[in-house]
Amino acid sequence: xxxxxxxxxxxxxxxxxxxxxxxxxxxxxxxxxxxxxxxxxxxxxxxxxxxxxxxxxxxxxxxxxxxxxxxxxxxxxxxxxxxxxxxxxxxxxxxxxxxxxxxxxxxxxxxxxxxxxxxxxxxxxxxxxxxxxxxxxxxxxxxxxxxxxxxxxxxxxxxxxxxxxxxxxxxxxxxxxxxxxxxxxxxxxxxxxxxxxxxxxxxxxxxxxxxxxxxxxxxxxxxxxxxxxxxxxxxxxxxxxxxxxxxxxxxxxxxxxxxxxxxxxxxxxxxxxxxxxxxxxxxxxxxxxxxxxxxxxxxxxxxxxxxxxxxxxxxxxxxxxxxxxxxxxxxxxxxxxxxxxxxxxxxxxxxxxxxxxxxxxxxxxxxxxxxxxxxxxxxxxxxxx
Amino acid sequence: xxxxxxxxxxxxxxxxxxxxxxxxxxxxxxxxxxxxxxxxxxxxxxxxxxxxxxxxxxxxxxxxxxxxxxxxxxxxxxxxxxxxxxxxxxxxxxxxxxxxxxxxxxxxxxxxxxxxxxxxxxxxxxxxxxxxxxxxxxxxxxxxxxxxxxxxxxxxxxxxxxxxxxxxxxxxxxxxxxxxxxxxxxxxxxxxxxxxxxxxxxxxxxxxxxxxxxxxxxxxxxxxxxxxxxxxxxxxxxxxxxxxxxxxxxxxxxxxxxxxxxxxxxxxxxxxxxxxxxxxxxxxxxxxxxxxxxxxxxxxxxxxxxxxxxxxxxxxxxxxxxxxxxxxxxxxxxxxxxxxxxxxxxxxxxxxxxxxxxxxxxxxxxxxxxxxxxxxxxxxxx
Numbered sequence: 157x158x159x160x161x162x163x164x165x166x167x168x169x170x171x172x173x174x175x176x177x178x179x180x181x182x183x184x185x186x187x188x189x190x191x192x193x194x195x196x197x198x199x200x201x202x203x204x205x206x207x208x209x210x211x212x213x214x215x216x217x218x219x220x221x222x223x224x225x226x227x228x229x230x231x232x233x234x235x236x237x238x239x240x241x242x243x244x245x246x247x248x249x250x251x252x253x254x255x256x257x258x259x260x261x262x263x264x265x266x267x268x269x270x271x272x273x274x275x276x277x278x279x280x281x282x283x284x285x286x287x288x289x290x291x292x293x294x295x296x297x298x299x300x301x302x303x304x305x306x307x308x309x310x311x312x313x314x315x316x317x318x319x320x321x322x323x324x325x326x327x328x329x330x331x332x333x334x335x336x337x338x339x340x341x342x343x344x345x346x347x348x349x350x351x352x353x354x355x356x357x358x359x360x361x362x363x364x365x366x367x368x369x370x371x372x373x374x375x376x377x378x379x380x381x382x383x384x385x386x387x388x389x390x391x392x393x394x395x396x397x398x399x400x401x402x403x404x405x406x407x408x409x410x411x412x413x414x415x416x417x418x419x420x421x422x423x424x425x426x427x428x429x430x431x432x433x434x435x436x437x438x439x440x441x442x443x444x445x446x447x448x449x450x451x452x453x454x455x456x457x458x459x460x461x462x463x464x465x466x467x468x469x470x471x472x473x474x475x476x477x478x479x480x481x482x483x484x485x486x487x488x489x490x491x492x493x494x495x496x497x498x499x500x501x502x503x504x505x506x507x508x509x510x511x512x513x514x515x516x517x518x519x520x521x522x523x524x525x526x527x528x529x530x531x532x533x534x535x536x537x538x539x540x541x
Numbered sequence: 542x543x544x545x546x547x548x549x550x551x552x553x554x555x556x557x558x559x560x561x562x563x564x565x566x567x568x569x570x571x572x573x574x575x576x577x578x579x580x581x582x583x584x585x586x587x588x589x590x591x592x593x594x595x596x597x598x599x600x601x602x603x604x605x606x607x608x609x610x611x612x613x614x615x616x617x618x619x620x621x622x623x624x625x626x627x628x629x630x631x632x633x634x635x636x637x638x639x640x641x642x643x644x645x646x647x648x649x650x651x652x653x654x655x656x657x658x659x660x661x662x663x664x665x666x667x668x669x670x671x672x673x674x675x676x677x678x679x680x681x682x683x684x685x686x687x688x689x690x691x692x693x694x695x696x697x698x699x700x701x702x703x704x705x706x707x708x709x710x711x712x713x714x715x716x717x718x719x720x721x722x723x724x725x726x727x728x729x730x731x732x733x734x735x736x737x738x739x740x741x742x743x744x745x746x747x748x749x750x751x752x753x754x755x756x757x758x759x760x761x762x763x764x765x766x767x768x769x770x771x772x773x774x775x776x777x778x779x780x781x782x783x784x785x786x787x788x789x790x791x792x793x794x795x796x797x798x799x800x801x802x803x804x805x806x807x808x809x810x811x812x813x814x815x816x817x818x819x820x821x822x823x824x825x826x827x828x829x830x831x832x833x834x835x836x837x838x839x840x841x842x843x844x845x846x847x848x849x850x851x852x853x854x855x856x857x858x859x860x861x862x863x864x865x866x867x868x869x870x871x872x873x874x875x876x877x878x879x880x881x882x883x884x885x886x887x888x889x890x891x892x893x894x895x896x897x898x899x900x901x902x903x904x905x906x907x908x909x910x911x912x913x914x915x916x917x918x919x920x921x922x923x
Binding site: 173177181182183184185186187188190193194195196197198201294295296297298384385386387388390391393394395396397398399400401402403404405406408409410411412413416448450451452455458 | 582776798
């Protein structure tokens, strides 16, 4: 396969259109002094939209992004965008890192070079954009779920000459990585997750291995979380297209929907700028906006709900798995729950960080991946090219 | 407290702006051929929006509305828009008609004249009502609540005041959805004022108090299961509006196509239309309602009612029942509808009709059958 280089270049007309829409934003009303009670705070949103319009510079961001090694490949007839950080160091282990929703390859721009450039334990890092996200193609047939994505990834890695590799991911990326390890144990050296997919269901045998108190507590906690914060999931998993009309036509509508999650899920005590700069946030939002991938990215929830990560009796993922649990992550299962279907060889807990491990705590994530993989670095795995 | 004439606002600039926004709608992609599988069908929405832009006539709709008597009641900082039609008959009794979400006072356009002037529709003049069709606070031409806590419980107090101001010491109520909730609260908080409650739906947050050891019937258990499954499959809007209405309101208030999809999806899901929206409603009917939300910018304030409702749901205390006489019209294609026994735990049900057809918007879908049922129920209470 010929690797094809890719450069981001948003047309001027799209930038002008965005600015016009921002200027013509029709703001909703709110309740006096309600702040963040009813959702994303109106004053905050107004000032952020104003910044987007008056100060934010997409072209500057675009130039920076184009310094990274963007590639496009056609796998199985499907166009995949990815970043390919080939390490200069000998003995690099191939690694595929998959983002989630509402993320993108942008989340991984800090951690990927770190992993590629480590001299003593280098990786060849591949960072693909999920189907329907960023610059990857938007699926035009039903059923592009995490299982099919996993097949595309294994094929992509093979095409790149990486027959055996490490898989890392959080959120949807954790789901895709788990499926790769489950369905292609011959290809996956080790699995590293910083989140356990919400649709993960191990086989539970009530007689030999009944649920433990901490597992029951987790299920209750997850239910409360879903009731309070799961509205986005609910609509994306059942009627995503209806939501898509809103978010694809209104840039502020899109920004509110996405930033609500960055704020809610990051370790920021409700002050999103403590973790992410406005430029960072708006580049994430702008990527969704310019690529018009909000509807397709939301559809992934419906597709995944139809194909959950559910294990039947006797089914397990044999590949060694490391889990990094950051303190402010959304409900994370106890180790025992994960061990029911995963071969957990490493379990790390850290006091800082939330759902966006690679974006919030890249050093911590990089260290944890390196330490998980260290025992599996054998000469046979070394890449001599 | 004042009641004064209300002039329907019309802005040519707003109509122009709406058309321009519709023209430059940035449509999302879809899976070709997927129809309604992922939500509102793209092609259907595009066709509706083309009609909205090119043919729908908001001015004509307002002119039609303008034939009725529009008034505004103000109490404190809250204004309430309503239409007042005197009954034609020997002894009209007052009735308050209350809509729900995502409807508006327009839902009652066909029902109101049938109640005010039954003789004109083949009925008995003795069944006539003085009709008050109100817009809930935060909906249509009523003011948008600027303070927290405008739940259906609070609204019931405001409507009791409004009816008092009109000189109606005792009155009948009809409603479904939120309108049913406000009516129920009127029955609960102002029983001496209410002649009877006629409901086409008990709001989803209604819960009777179950005595210790109470056993649910098989039908009741099945209903609770159905309601739960329905909430999982079709209840995402509710989930969002209950928790973070503001977050979704940014886009809905900015994009007319999005607003149409968000609202009309419910008319399709909840009505008796075999999922073919336009077999039940005309485009003009549907778009008049959507345009009302658009022009009044009330999508956020209307969605907030779900949030407000969370703090004061209609949960009855042990041993409590709303004692006002209650009539239920059950339209078969409504969203999960409780069995009679479940409603009887909390309401004094004296009348129950199982209708042959119709869904969640009976005043629009089956105005004749609904009017007949309301007349029949209140005939005994006159």
